[in-house]
Amino acid sequence: ILNVEQSPQSLHVQEGDSTNFTCSFPSSNFYALHWYRWETAKSPEALFVMTLNGDEKKKGRISATLNTKEGYSYLYIKGSQPEDSATYLCAFMHGSARQLTFGSGTQLTVLP
């Protein structure tokens, strides 16, 4: 059973704060690491797909880094806005079984 852990479980920040979350995954037989944003009453939306050790991806104020050797990825949000409030999910794809194993998510609330 693959273990994908995310921390913290939930986070409240003020508008304008920068924040980051952690995703830990198995460091062996890595294929890809996905990040998704899931807003209430909507569908999960893909943010990043990361495949190479040292990858850094950016989309607006959101960025992510990847360390496959030690098995972690960070998601950063710069200058959080209320519309960033959502659950952020990471998902690990194993090299052999190409299926996503999701973490339980970090629930972010940005207070105006």
Place this chain on the structure above:
Amino acid sequence: KAGVTQTPRYLIKTRGQQVTLSCSPISGHRSVSWYQQTPGQGLQFLFEYFSETQRNKGNFPGRFSGRQFSNSRSEMNVSTLELGDSALYLCASSYKTGDYGYTFGSGTRLTVV
């Protein structure tokens, strides 16, 4: 372009019955995956279909099954429903194996009473 369409959106079934859920992927996407989310649990992988073949299967009992048609539309079936099957069922499609991420549908909320 149209997104991933799941029908129905909501469903109430009685214990012991069976249910079929439908998923129409984005046009051109050949991979369809199914996930279950129950309260307190993350998204749990059920199975993935690619070009009508099941490629991967999660750790669920045989009561959960699926199939994919030649137009890439997929159905999942749950037989002999149990109360614990009450969940949000999401399907997701991608062109290949999610190399560019998966596009999720809005889900089917199944309640078993």
